[in-house]
Amino acid sequence: MRIIRSVYPPIDLFEDIADPADWPLLLSAEQKTNPRIRASIGNLDRVPPERRVGGNGASYLMASFTHVSVDRPSRFSDGSYGVLYVADRYETGLFETIHHHARFMARTAEAPGWTSQFREIILTVCADLHDLRGQGDLFAACLDPDDYTAAQLLGAALRNAGSDGIAYPSVRQAGGECVGLLYPDCASSPVQGRHLDYHWDGKRVDLVRDAGSGAVFRVVEE
Structure with a gap:
């Protein structure tokens, strides 16, 4: 599963029943009446047909994969290509997103409060992955909590070699596992799960609210 910001709406072109091979023609036609459509879709050329x-x-x-930027690098990408990050369980996905959301909130000096809404996406992964789990210190540099240099070099090398992606132990929750998928067809059957609200206390994300039930949970750092 993964957790994403609710601010990102579904993209009509991707949700359509049309064959992905026909997307460039459909996109060209759509742009004639809606010049902002490319901003919504992103750069389709970043994904092989x-x-x-x-x-x-x-x-x-x-x-x-279509909305990427070198201003938004991630563990296994310098931002020049996309990676779909997926956790093996809800709690792991929660801690992964809380970490990155807290860094953003601190960097922009946001005021305390219920600041952001997220949604849980449940999906199936089927891919041939390079496995960093159970390798001792062999890939320790790729799992550094803050320095992504080694991980990005590995991600780029594997992508250039045609790899589907990487399986690795979560850096944000002990015992959790994650995958970084290098192509969108490595996952399938995505469905929306819970809606979540994150509370920022000025220093950290301290509370998470299930928007459906109204239940509030305190975040206890390990």
Whole structure:
């Protein structure tokens, strides 16, 4: 599963039943009446045609690859290509996103409060992954909590070699596991789960609220 910001809406082109091979023609036609459509879709050329996915929920798989920027690097990418990060369980996904959200909130000096809404996406992963789990210190540099240099070099090398992605132990929750998928067709059947609210106390995300039930949970750092 993964947790994403609710501010990102589904993208009509990806959700359409049209064959992904026809997307460039459809996009060209759409732009004639809606010049802002490319901003919504992102850069489709970043995904090889044979690895694109469409249909219900496809936005949750494609957007990570078409909306990329070197201003938003991640563990296994310098931002020049996309990676779809997925956790093996809800709690792991929660701690992964809380960490990154807290860094953003601190960097922008946001005021305390219920600041952001997120949604849980449940999906299936089927891919041939390079496994960093149980390797001792061999890949320790790639799992550094703050320095992504080694991990990005590994991610780029594996992507250039045609790898589907990487399985690795979560850096934000002991015992959790994650995967970084290098192509959208490595996952399938995405469906929306819980809606969540994160509370920022000025220093950290201290509370998470299940928007559906109204239940509030305190975040206890390990």
